[in-house]
Amino acid sequence: xxxxxxxxxxxxxxxxxxxxxxxxxxxxxxxxxxxxxxxxxxxxxxxxxxxxxxxxxxxxxxxxxxxxxxxxxxxxxxxxxxxxxxxxxxxxxxxxxxxxxxxxxxxxxxxxxxxxxxxxxxxxxxxxxxxxxxxxxxxxxxxxxxxxxxxxxxxxxxxxxxxxxxxxxxxxxxxxxxxxxxxxxxxxxxxxxxxxxxxxxxxxxxxxxxxxxxxxxxxxxxxxxxxxxxxxxxxxxxxxxxxxxxxxxxxxxxxxxxxxxxxxxxxxxxxxxxxxxxxxxxxxxxxxxxxxxxxxxxxxxxxxxxxxxxxxxxxxxxxxxxxxxxxxxxxxxxxxxxxxxxx
Numbered sequence: 141x142x143x144x145x146x147x148x149x150x151x152x153x154x155x156x157x158x159x160x161x162x163x164x165x166x167x168x169x170x171x172x173x174x175x176x177x178x179x180x181x182x183x184x185x186x187x188x189x190x191x192x193x194x195x196x197x198x199x200x201x202x203x204x205x206x207x208x209x210x211x212x213x214x215x216x217x218x219x220x221x222x223x224x225x226x227x228x229x230x231x232x233x234x235x236x237x238x239x240x241x242x243x244x245x246x247x248x249x250x251x252x253x254x255x256x257x258x259x260x261x262x263x264x265x266x267x268x269x270x271x272x273x274x275x276x277x278x279x280x281x282x283x284x285x286x287x288x289x290x291x292x293x294x295x296x297x298x299x300x301x302x303x304x305x306x307x308x309x310x311x312x313x314x315x316x317x318x319x320x321x322x323x324x325x326x327x328x329x330x331x332x333x334x335x336x337x338x339x340x341x342x343x344x345x346x347x348x349x350x351x352x353x354x355x356x357x358x359x360x361x362x363x364x365x366x367x368x369x370x371x372x373x374x375x376x377x378x379x380x381x382x383x384x385x386x387x388x389x390x391x392x393x394x395x396x397x398x399x400x401x402x403x404x405x406x407x408x409x410x411x412x413x414x415x416x417x418x419x420x421x422x423x424x425x426x427x428x429x430x431x432x433x434x435x436x437x438x439x440x441x442x443x444x445x446x447x448x449x450x451x452x453x454x455x456x457x458x459x460x461x462x463x464x465x466x467x468x469x470x471x472x473x474x475x476x477x478x479x480x481x482x483x
Contacts, residue, residue, distance in 0.1 A: 171204045171399075173230035173391065178217050178238070178383070181210040183359065184421055185292050185383075185414060189233055192385075192410035199402045204395070206231065224388050225283045231387045233290075236275065240319065243278045245464030251381040252472050253320045254451040255481065259291035259415050262380060265475050274468050279386060286386045288407020290414040293422065294376040298360050298369040299351030300344060302435065305443045306450065315340055315352040321379065323454045328447075337363070344368045353379065356418060357436075358425035366434045374426060374436040377444055385410075448482050 175193070179186035186208075193206040215223045220232045221239045237250035249271060256262045265271045266289065275286050303309060310329030316322050322332045333349050343349045345368040354360050357374060366372070385407055392400070426436060439447075455473065459466035476482045 170202055171395070173204070173206045173387075174209065174214065174228075175206050175231040175233060176209045176211070176214045176217075176220055176223070176229050177233035178211050178220075178235055179233075182362065184418055185290075185359075186210060188290070188410065188414040188417055191413065192406060195409070196403065196406050199406060200399050204399055204403075208233075221279075221282055221284065224386065227388055227391070229388075230391045231385065233383055233385050235381055236279075236384055236386075237319065237381070242282070243464055244458070244461035245274070245278050245468045247319050248455075248458060248465045248468040248472075249275055249278070249382070251320070251379055252455065252469065252476075253324055254378050254447055255455075255472065255476055256380045257294065257375075257377075257481065259293065259380065259411075261475075261479060262291065262382060263289075263411065265472060266382070269475055270471055271468075274464070274471070275384070278464055280389075283389045284386050285389045285392050286384045287392070287403050288411065289382050289384045290407075290411040291380065291382055292359070292414060292418045293356045293380070295353065295355050295379040295381070296357050296360065296372045296374050296376040297351055297353060297378060298344070298365045299371045300347075300369050301350055302371045302437055303351065303373060304437055305439065306447045312350040313348070315343060315349045317353065320451075320454050320458050321353055323457065324378070324451055327450055327454060341365060341368065356422050357429070358418065358421040361425040361429060366429050366432070370433060371435050371437060372429075374438060377439055377447065452482060 177186060177189055179189070190208050193208050197205050211217055214229055217234070218238050220229065220234055221242070223229050224232050235250050237247040240247035266275075272286065279286060297303065299312070301308075301312065303312075306328050309325060312330045313333050314325045314330045315333045315335045316325050318334060325332050333343070335343055335349070337354065340349070340352045340354065341364050344352065344365060351369070352365065354363065354365070356376070357372060360366065360372065430436065452473070455469045459469040473482065
């Protein structure tokens with residue numbers, strides 16, 4: 141009998157020790173979040189986000205589970221901030237500029253067109269020169285808090301005609317999003333055509349448009365654009381967007397401090413995991429496209445400097461849309477001057 145009690149005691153102690161070394165076992169239930177993103181499920185950028193969610197689960201020892209959903213799976217993309225505010229989703233991975241109708245500064249922080257040449261420049265501004273605080277200032281009225289962000293690189297225009305310098309835009313019909321990119325194209329003499337992404341291939345094929353703003357070379361390849369558009373600019377110059385990871389503030393405040401820090405750290409890893417994996421995929425895509433007769437056009441430093449002189453006018457015009465837009469743009473202009481990218 142004494143031996144039996146002894147073994148029962150040992151088993152109880154072992155179980156208690158297991159709970160101490162395994163917080164996941166000790167926790168009542170894992171925290172579960174739904175997260176809608178703006179990528180389609182086939183994109184590499186969606187897969188890097190899925191990997192991020194899986195890492196968070198491991199790093200938190202199962203205490204936080206983020207379930208990713210591709211674009212439109214829960215709500216239309218442009219309604220995602222409202223869904224976050226109402227806790228329909230607990231977090232989102234979006235391009236903040238989608239919500240610039242609420243605050244124009246969200247577009248200015250999402251993509252200062254033709255400004256940056258590498259993600260590290262924008263990342264440094266976000267972390268250390270006020271960008272993060274400004275983004276959260278704009279999101280605050282909607283109960284949203286940005287934890288981190290990622291980049292997919294400098295985007296590349298695709299075209300059916302060669303665009304070697306800014307004068308070559310004159311007379312072209314360009315599919316670009318409304319906002320600063322459309323303003324720049326109009327200043328350069330192009331006419332702007334507004335189309336959803338799913339209609340770009342057909343419009344290029346039929347001559348409805350001569351070129352399109354979309355994404356990086358590998359993303360454009362997956363869309364099939366190079367079957368009908370045999371030119372693209374690389375490295376790109378016109379656009380380097382940021383995609384955020386933003387959480388409902390009430391859900392964020394419920395988290396233990398260690399999970400908050402894990403999320404912030406995991407976001408930094410996700411950012412550069414995305415940048416590097418997409419860059420590698422771009423190298424692959426460019427080699428394949430060159431073999432099929434597609435031409436990459438690289439702008440000279442002089443031509444890049446000339447287009448930046450024009451784009452500063454666009455930034456300043458857009459900055460008049462709201463006090464926050466001006467604040468965001470002026471701060472980035474100061475940083476770009478220090479980098480020597482504008483005068």
